[in-house]
Amino acid sequence: MTSRDRFRSTALRALRDPDALSARLQAVRTEPSALPLNDGVDRLRGRLGEGESVPWFDPASGGIEARSLFLLEAPGQKSMGAGAALRRTGSGIISIDNGDPTARNCWMLRAEAGLPYWESLHWNIVPWYLGTADRIAAPGQTEIQRAAPFLHEVISMLPALEVVVPMGRKAQAGWATYQERYAPKVHTLPTWHPSPRVFASRPAARQEILDVLRRAAELLGAG
Template identity: 85%
Template sequence: MASHNRFRSTAPRALRDPDALRVRLEAVRTEPAVAPLNDWVEALRGRLGEDESVPWFDPASGGIEARSLLLLEAPGQKSVGAEAALRRTGSGIISADNDDPTAQNCWTLRQEAGLPYELAVHWNIVPWYLGTADRIAAPGRTEIQRAAPFLHEVISMLPALEVVVPMGRKAQAGWAAYQERYAPKVHTLPTWHPSPRVFASRPAARQEILDVLRETAGLLGCA
């Protein structure tokens, strides 16, 4: 756990700082907890013919030691690297420290829930970016089905996994299909997508997500 301390952020959006982002990117292939996952990302890019539209796992997260998985839909623009197709300019990492409001909500809610980042890892039902340079797209059934084997490869690299939190309807649908096919032995705690749009349209969503993350922390013995 000590190795995670050097990445620990004290406020949301830490990766807006170029120096913090540089340190994080330098560790994606060397931090022991995420090196196997990011070796897999590199191989997946080659298999798909994709570039940085498949972001890295976050060295600040629990990586292969994670006991919880916060599972969203697909990478956002702020997760996709500057060298990706369409010249997007995000961090290149799936991280709660990214410089966007959804990541900020994840950071704040996890902090309030008492769920340490080193016990969690963030990922997506579909691991590659969907949409255009101007607008992200939600995954459809075709993308979810195409991505299912890749999600299984990720889950197989998380031997300590106990709790999965699918966030949003698309993530829940993708995870339900995955459960039906692979029957993972984990707790599933579905909840809302942590986007500002959801919070604006459903005032109770924030508290419901917080309750789920607190339940996750309790199952892991953190609360």
């Protein structure tokens, strides 16, 4: 049994539990499908010189075997580790099992759509934290362009990738920039950012995201 197999029964906000988080962080460097991606995180941290401003890939997700990739904008505070810049106290992992409302929405929508987490990957157009100690910031075009080569490194490690879901306008703009430069042969299914603020301002957004995720499940034969 791999470490990823042990995580298949995860629950909402599972990484708020210290024991669950400790096990997940250990698997960051031991789960074979996540290790090449997290080696890439190590290299990027070294290039940036900003410590843990780039969270880990989740070893409970698909890793290099992922068939779908869900892209948001940039890491939130709950994905930043306790040793990271700006003294973040989150999990240190990009995961739908994190304790924030956006992760919760992703977890519930995926479950409703019938999309297995261990066949996909969640990441960001810009993989490093943006903003200040008090407030996150949305990525601009300069940051998106700067991040494109690293995104290409990630996608180059996903030979089974079939579907990309950019979530939110910034992620969609970043993915469009990436497509123009690298022309990946995948299905692109853009949709809303799954944040509570979007759901509050656009009542139809949740259903529209669910419809997109169900389409992804159909394309992957998972629905």
